[in-house]
Amino acid sequence: MGTFTKMAAAFTVAALMGGTAMAQEVTLKLGHLANEENIWHKASLKFAEEVATLTEGRIAVEVYPNETLGKEIDLINGMQLGTADMTITGESLQNWAPKAALLALPYAYRSLEHMDEVASGEIGQEIEAEIIENAQVRPLTYFARGPRNLSANREITSPDQLNGFKLRVPNVPLFVAAWQAMGANPTPMAFSEVFTSLQNGTIEGQENPLALFRSGGFYEVQKVINKTEHVRSWIYLAISERSWGKLSEDDQAALMEAAARTQTFERELFLADEAALVADLEGRGVTFVDVDQEAFAAAARDAVLNAVDPAIRPLAEQIFNN
Template identity: 70%
Template sequence: MTMTTKMKTLLLSGIALAAMTTGSFAADVTLKLGHPANEDNTWHLASVKFAEEVASLTDGRVEVQVYPNETLGKEMDVINGMQLGTADLTITGESLQNWAPMAALLAVPYGYKSLEDMDSQASGDLGARIEAQIVETVGIRPITYFARGPRNLTSNRPITTPDDLNGLKMRVPNVPLFLNVWKALGANPTPMAFSEVFTSLQNGTIEAQENPLALIKSANFNEVQKYINKTEHVRSWIYLAISEMSWEKLSEEDQVAVMKAASRAQAFEREAFMTEEAELVTELEGKGVEFVEVDSEAFAAAAKEAVLSSVADDIKPDVEALFNR
């Protein structure tokens, strides 16, 4: 059974269990959870797991209704709805820096050396300070976080050190931080819409691009790129968050239950995420792509000054502290 099939099975069983748990009587509180992922995505499956656990742990007093595929609106729309009281929960990350500057720390290039290192920061003092600022300035409360697949560089020649980039024409998102970092590393980055990347790689307008493995596979970049260089230059996490207005409607007992449900959803999502990442490597290798180990320390050292000069002054000391560990 493939991971996708397993996920669908878990999803259906989760919905069925949640329906059995809450269907016999009306919930005291109904919470709407809107997010951008599709039904096969681990974030959606974890959201369904969360809803199932909330129903079980509150004996049906609290019901979570999950709306995938931007059904409740795009990310910013849902966040605005959470501030106004028309939405209750969402999955969101560094976009929150529009209100809370520290949210930019969720996705700092070369800020986190490994998944374990990221976990220690997200669940430690840094994560606590980020979450506190989000509560204070946005009016929404992170209750757990999910890992995101690290971004990797694809190309048609192996890249192991910054010296190997040497003017490499590559696509980056239209984010000044990304542009500045790749220029500092020696590449020739250009902003481009994601929808144009495959054709541009195919006709040679660009020679490389960078994205997580899931997007590399779904976009079929393996058809026009020979190597996936394990730069893992951006490791990041994303929050499952609840509106403060909705949080305050819950009794203390149900708040404890919601936090426990969030913890269980995180464990569920992490297992699914790790399995999916391993399967993506196997599938992409099966399609003829070669994975290349890189000198991560050399990349981080070359990127440091560009990162520091590109981030907001509010978070510069925290970014510097990440680099200097």
């Protein structure tokens, strides 16, 4: 990456504050995959601002959106090697810490409140501890992600209406198993291929959060969003253990406080963004349909538990039964 590109990609608090000079002692580079309009990027800038304030400018956080610092897995590897400091990451961490798969279990979380209980409770602490130990990555806080919904050109309110419905899913075995159990014919496919495949009838539908449904332009070829809300999940704002270990206890406490403030800020953005997405898509002719979520969940449950790593199945069962 050239010097100009680096300068264009990095967002610093100094820039936000009109170029105010600060006596920086530490610079942390935070790379993520989202674009500048995404709430994760806005939250990252908020975190940078809070860190600068709480450390009186001793720590500067540079934010690199659009994978300009590397793709998610590359960043995690870089954090382990000491070439990157921070990122926003979630279930990809299961490559090192199996319990991270619990972040995105189909139909495990009944509501945003239920997910918050798990993420901030004992199970969430277990997940974080394993991530720290195995991946050498330390979660500072978490952000909620928009629930995944099933889009189609017809209403599908119960699993018995799927009957072999050709559905694109990401290449996640857990998702494939869940949709097969619910009666669909799930087909793993790259996100970049989804629009054309919907257009030419290779697939009949797809499932994604509303933000990706809109950014993918799927409203042009899919006019019904069935509110299955089959996956609720969260994602971590995380720092490498190497970078964390170099900070004083006071500065570590400052980062934790900045992260807590950022979580509150991001949650407000998240809720407003979800409501705005519904309004925007309805304006584009998309209809939202309530479904029998309990029936979908009942059909998926056993398949999801059977697809989970046996080592974490007891925790998965605990979440389902909570």
